[in-house]
Amino acid sequence: MKRSRQRLPHARVDTGQPLTFQFDGETFRGYAGDTLASALLANGVSIVGRSFKLHRPRGVFAAGREDANALVQLESGTWSEPNARAALVPLYQGLVAKGQNAWPSPDWDLLAALGLLKKVLPAGFYYKTFIWPNWKNWEGLVRRLAGLGRAPSAPDPQYYLKQTVHAEVVVVGAGRAGLEAALATAQDPACRVLLLDEQEEPGGALLASPDPADRTWLASMLERIAQCPNITLMPRSSVNGYHDHNVLAALQRVGSHLGPQADSAAPREIFWRICAGRVVLATGALERPLVFPHNDRPGIMLAGAVREYTHRYGLTLGERIVFFANNDSAWHTALEMVAHGVPVTAIIDVRLGVAPELLRRATAAGIEDRLGYSVVHTRGRGALRQVLIQRLTEDGGGLQGPRETLDCDLLAMSGGWTPTLHLYSQSGGKLAWREEDTCLVPGTANQAVTAVGRANGDFPQPLHTQAHWLTPGVSSDCQWVDFQYDVTAADIQLAARENYVSVEHVKRYTTNGMSVDQGKTSNVNGLGILALATNRSIPEVGTTRFRPPYHPVTIGAWAGVELGALYQPFQRLPAHTCHAALGAQFVDMGGWQRPECYPRAGESEQQAIAREVLAVRGAVGLLDYSPLGKLEVHGPDARELLNRMYVNNLATLPVGAARYGLMLNEQGIVVDDGVVVCLAEDHFLLHTTSGGAASVHRALEEWLQCEWVALRVLVTNVTTQWATFMLSGPRARAVLAQLSGDIDLGGDAFAHMQFRSGSLCGVPVRILRASFTGEVSFEISVPAACGESLWEALMTAGASHGVTPFGIESLMVLRTEKGFLHVGSDTDGNTMPQDLGWGGAIAKQSVDFIGRRSLTLEVGQDPERLQFTGIALLEESATTVSGAHVLSGDGKSSAGYVTSACFSPTLGRAVALGIVAGARARVGEIVSVYYEGKIQPARLVAPCQVDPAGTRLQADATTPQPVAPQPAAPQPAAPQPAASLHVPQILAVCSPMAGTNSITRKEFRLRHETACELIRLQVFHRDRALLPALTAALGFELPAPGEARRQGSWRWLWSAPGDWLLAVPAGEGSAALKTLRDATAGMWAVATPITDSQVMLVLDGARVRDVLARGCALDLHPAHFGGDRCAVTRFAGVSVLLAPSGGDGFLLLACRSLAVWLRDWCEAVSRDC
Amino acid sequence: MRIECPWCGSRSEDEFVCGGQSHIARPEPATASDAEWAAYLYQRDNPKGLHHERWLHRFGCGQWFNVARDTVSHNILASYPMTAPKPELPDANGGEA
Structure with missing residues (x-):
């Protein structure tokens, strides 16, 4: 282990807490409070990595986010992080890091030979060189050479969260200006202030100050902020994006800074969406490097960074430190360092005139000065040894006189300061050029945002900056602008010679500012050089617009918990557990987990499908058809609407009958087909394709709401309210007849394309005779909660008939044999009804329907x-x-x-x-x-290739009919013994969540609510007379938008215009329904019991709002979303109704089919609760 | 982006679906020429500045409504129900295409 340098006594690192770490295989020592960069500097490591293109040696160059040079591969294995900036990695015990883009090591990199090729790798060399014969042929080679760190290849064992937070005021940056702004705005106790800071500890530039008064001030401010209940200080949070309407994105390091040893219950990072009333940017300023020959050598650093390493980390970085500047800030830094015993040899300044007071103090401190000079060369391999300087001509356009050599081991440079306005620019704000400080400052804001402190160009001391964009009179070849991407002043000049005028084009052609640097240090220097090269002023050149992210965002944070099984919302079939028990092979189809087929032991998928198909043709099959789209259309104009929406004539459809229908869009393209059932003169049921329910519902609503606003029609998507099973095959009738019910199933009483509703095993049932298999089929729907029981009942009843469960793949085979169209499979984005043989029928139609006019366009006649x-x-x-x-x-x-x-x-x-x-x-x-x-x-x-005459649909037989030609196929497998099984008289209600249906954590709980019943009340809200009539009839004013209201033990929740949910105590549902129906008789109102089709969850616990905020963007603060409110919103990717239910409790209502998804999702995002 | 639903108030953009340009009159199918019909189906404005769009609060109340939006600043100048008239609004950018 190397001995690290002695720290200065005023350092903020804790020398009582030594930490060991490894860099490139060598073990070093640092202290708590160090960053990896400060610890490497303390141990004399001068080369940390290599540049991107030319593999030039790169050392620590800055102390913050602007350091794009010291990039490391942090740790190895699954935790590993590529391109970590050493200056941002806090040191922890046992840290392991490696230098990047070098082989075998950053100190001795064989690819450095690329540096010799620099002359032939100018700006745009990609575009000029790799065009023959094709970029593809080169890509592999270039990617291998020009690489950064390596992404880990195994899945990340840590987890990441996404969360939304609302605040009236958001302050970005907890330096002096940010702390002051936060405290000032927090005077109003109703104003929630969110103060974000990207560093390991708040304080900003104050942390680099050696002045005890600054440190005392910071401590007292932090103390006052801690006592303000309405200020939330979020440390380690970098605001990366400023989007429209004051929505910001921030990445918070929760466990990341602790390394792989962090507590695994906590997320590694949280990606925040911040909804702000107004924003205060206190983001400080970034120092610019100076552009001069060989300015990229390790040992050349930003002066402000030298200051920070000296006073914050207590490092003496050199024995002979030289400053090179074009402004006053470097002088103050140099004087401050001497005062703390750090040797400064000389200050080289491009300016001829500097304030006499500064000169006097420098001389008194023993610092040599060289005014009107520039550095023209630097020397030293691995570490800086000498700088060569020369006098600038009077006009600053060239060099004169002899070169002087200064010995030094550290060059601290300051090319002026640029307010950090990335976020301001992202927000759409215009930047203005301020000549006296040669920097961009906020111009015109586009959103409610202000910049304060140095971000606003308010520097604590005047800078008196003099532009020095590059060093004149010497070759611009080795004057680096973007250190990490190896962009030189010569590259920018070349782009200008090649007639690139727009700064955006020059940026892309030269890649200046496109590296990890993202313009933080290179942007303004690049503008200056382009302005000089094109004889324009900087405002004439303009500036590039900054885009998110300000700092890279981990891909894991973008993904959040939406991985694997939680990648997207899934819906579960009502009888899911039955399918799983039968060994179903599931497939994701239109968001539903559906059985493809039910392979038995030793059976292949093909064999299983063949067996299932033959069972349907030969005996009877049972399919879970619940995803079949079901829309109810109510109202006096319902028939008129459907006649306009479907190609077919529905004017003549009698009550109780069903008709196949084809739906087009306005372009005449077939978008859906289905079966329309007339339940009553003013009440229809549409069966859409599976997965088509949402889009057909949307199309109907769009026409009703946007075009035909006068049509009195209510459309309700009831798909998930009903469990639907298809019993299909010659023995279907015989099986169904075994269940007790009040519907006559006889072939004459219940013909093909007829519909009946009644009761089955004690529950309401809807049965449709339609056929997608070519066999006699009954599509049986019961309330979703009874689905599991009905499946079991049908399996039991059918056992002696050889009932075979069949999956969606088998259904596809059955319908392909019959030549039945499957919209979306057998149609494409150009298919019109005439392409399906509907031309003749349409010609006879007298009414207009959506898309009809488009059929007559030329394209339709081809x-x-x-x-x-x-x-x-x-x-x-x-x-x-x-x-x-x-x-x-x-x-x-x-x-x-x-x-x-x-x-x-x-x-x-x-x-x-x-x-x-x-x-x-x-x-x-x-x-x-x-x-x-x-x-x-x-x-x-x-x-149609099986039974073209359709005789099998008329089959009333109890004996299976042969299919011609008779296949040499096995008979359906022997049925299970059935005699002992009992068909239930009453279908039981089952829980929507199989297995565990609750979550119990310390600060978050979720449970399935069974103490209330739900009724939905809908009216045609565009009829303005209806609402007062409804109020009069109910003797109660229904809640307004976003409101929840109590009516005795009833609780009304607003869900949409003319649409309310009523929660009543369990057992009171039927009485409440009757009361509502009686009160609204004769009115265009529909009351429907929906308890069985919804899942009601109660979420509570001290951190319930955190869990909810990870799934939805509502402002959940009790002051904004209290007990008298409710909202239909997006939560966990699905639509839910959310209502506070007192204290830390919320009621969440959603489709029953989403119950398992919601529970699993809540479980995943509440791991830290 | 935040969008003001006329019923539900300000909500996050991911609750909504954009339905494209609004206030497009549907020609009478029986009398419209092929050119008029094609224009109705396919031709849309692409202004720099004030633009009227139709949005659906898909994950909320399920209502379509109109939004007047500045395509340069992205500021939303008004949101109003489908049945409300088109409001008079200043166009900061002159509406050039």
């Missing part, structure tokens, strides 16, 4: 449109896949493609559907099907 067809492969054993092309006559281009293809267990051969040019007129034609280099002959046929 005979070569892709049309829906069956495709039969000619070779007996041939198979194909969806996506295979159908070739045009000359065999050279595509004339359509296969959209659905599978092996048909019924026919014993492949069946396929597709869309092919002009196919409707080409039935019987032989075509070629192309896939992956293979061409197969096929015939265009009618889509």
